[in-house]
Amino acid sequence: MNAFTDFFGRFHPLLVHLPIGFLLMALVLQWLCNKKKYAAIEPAVPVAFLLGMISAILSCISGWSLATGGEYEEATLELHRWMGIGVAVVSVAAYYFSRQTKLVVKSILAVVLFLLILLAGHLGGTLTHGEGFLTKGLSGITKDSASSARKTIVNVQEAQVFNDIIQPVLLDKCGTCHSAKKQKGGLRLDGQEWILKGGKEGEVITLGNAEASELYKRILLDPLEEKHMPPKGKPQLTEQEIALLHWWISSNAGFAKKVKEVEQPASLKPALLAMQSAAVTMQKPAIPDEPVEPAAPTILDTLRNAGIVVLPVATNSNYLLANFVSISEISEKTVGLLQLISKQLVWLKLGYTSLTDKSWQLIGQCNNLTRLQVDHTNLTDASVRYLTSLPKLQYLNLVGTKITAQGVQQLKGMAKLESMYLGQTMVKGNDITVLKKLFPKVQIDSGNYRVENLATDTQLVKAPPAKK
Ligand code: HEC
Structure with a gap:
């Protein structure tokens, strides 16, 4: 893709609003001019259709350039593309017939055009904002964010390094742009195969060497740099999450090991323990399975x-x-x-x-x-x-x-x-040990694990000097 098509493609989200506006306006005008009172506006109808048609065609071309970037979900993109082309084609016909007197043809074209605009617009919204964007506000308090869907970790040593600790972080902080829905930079981070496959520019993980891994390097970049991940303005990784990612890559823990099977530097203990307690705090209230009648x-x-x-x-x-x-x-x-x-x-x-x-x-x-x-x-x-x-x-x-x-x-x-x-x-301290023995099945949180940050924790997140 050359620089010009790339540049032109970026106008698509702006351009698409023109055909929507012009064509809907044209449909309204066409309908109105059947009424005696508005008969005078008849000459305006073809003009509105003409503007709609031109902007629809430009939208198609810019959309095509944008789509070649390959950052969108395929199936939705395909459907959106054909609906968009449909709008352009039908708008040409609508323009042609708007200057003739065949009322039936005009009405049929009007209905088809209206439906196509609706569908293409909705699919376009799904592509940019993600599935279910339209209904998100309606679904109420149980809508889980990726973070609250994290599995409860009772004993972090028994947890899977990748599945229980790393993947949830990647989904939470990178998933909106690097998963099934969108693949910015051609990269998906929602599964082992995708992560190993890498992005447009190749591998993103060098197993055993975090500092050499593109994924880790980008996280450490100065937040103002364009290549910093997650991009400016998006939810950023916490120090602990960064420490965990570093550990995951540099220890070569891969995708199948348990925490206890991997060497753990002392500086990582707070981050690991935080996973454990954070998960327990986020635990949902247990809701009984058996139904109950509603309260009056x-x-x-x-x-x-x-x-x-x-x-x-x-x-x-x-x-x-x-x-x-x-x-x-x-x-x-x-x-x-x-x-x-x-x-x-x-x-x-x-x-x-x-x-x-x-x-x-x-x-x-x-x-x-x-x-x-x-x-x-x-x-x-x-x-x-x-x-x-x-x-x-x-x-x-x-x-x-x-x-x-x-x-x-x-x-x-x-x-x-x-x-x-x-x-x-x-x-107090000693009591906890006694209580843990007395309550073997209970997860006891004494609030004491929040040990002071070690010097190495802060060193970890210092950005390397910006490249000139
Ligand atoms: C708001 C969207 C967004 C989020 C969230 C996001 N990224 Fe990105 N990412 C992008 C875009 C856009 C690109 C492509 C442009 C570029 O290379 O900088 C990209 C590219 C990348 C690349 C380079 C891929 C390649 O081979 O070119 C890596 C690695 C990456 N992101 C890692 C991450 C990680 C790790 C996270 C989460 C901590 C993350 N990204 C979160 C938008 C995002």
Whole structure:
């Protein structure tokens, strides 16, 4: 592709709006001039069609140049191309017949042209903005970003280096431009074969040598440089993600090894541990499989009037989450309202509040809770025992409470418990070791892994001096 066609191609996204405008205008004018009142505008109709036709043809040519760049998803591109050419061809016919009197032919052409514009436009939108762009705003709160779809990593040493750690990062930060939907630079990063195949300019990974790998070099470039990845203005990699990519390439971990099978420099520990806990924090509330009837709208109104935020845990689910964020003084009466939705309530968030003993008791009666967040509350060893009666609880966040190791031990009988957060509590270093033995199946987070950044971490992300 030479520089001129490349340049011309870039006008396509701008040009395409002209035929859409001119041709739709022409259709409206043509329809109007059948009415007596507007008969005078008849001579304008062929002019509008002529302008539409010319701009449609120019759009086709510029589109063709852009498409040869090979950065778009093939099947959609093909369909878009033929629809676009269709618009141009039919617009020539429409222009020709607009100066004649055959009303039937004109009407048929008008309908066909309208449909073609609609389809070509929609497909063009899909190519530039990605599949489902049109309906994205409608699909509600369960729309997962790539990051929240990450697999939960309970023990990072057992995780797969590529599948569980590297691929999610690549999908999250590079996927919009380098995957099945788009292949900027001819590169896909959504699978082993594609990554090894490389991009337009050849291989992007030199196994065993990060510094020599195009993929890594581009990440380290000065963010203002055009070749820096991800490009300026797009979500950037974190220091930890960069450290993980460096480790993945330089250790030659490839695509099938587990973390424990690969040598881990001390400087990488924080990044690896962060993967583990980040994944647990992002874990979705467990939603029971069995269906439940919806809570009555009047009941929901009662709770909402009391200031409790009540939402479905997912679209199309009758299960609910309740959040007390917007209430400063929580009375026993307000907590008591939760009984009205005890069947549906699976997730409760009560951070930064102070509750009476009776209120803690009432919370212990929300039998279907799977996830309970009572961080920074006045929960104590005495009140925590009320929570032991929650039969389905999987996730318990006790961060910032006055709870001690003795208090936590009372939770031992809770069969479903999977993760517990104990940072900033009275549970201290040695207690954690004891508790981990007492709760072998529970992922205990003591909040202590956030070790200070090592000097090597910051060195890692310094950009090499810009090339002149
Ligand atoms: C917003 C879109 C976008 C995102 C996000 C993005 N890239 Fe790119 N990438 C491009 C474009 C455009 C090119 C081609 C132009 C160029 O070579 O600079 C490219 C080219 C590349 C190339 C060179 C391919 C070749 O052989 O020419 C590599 C390697 C690359 N990107 C890696 C990445 C990585 C790794 C990420 C994620 C950390 C990423 N990109 C994220 C747009 C993107």
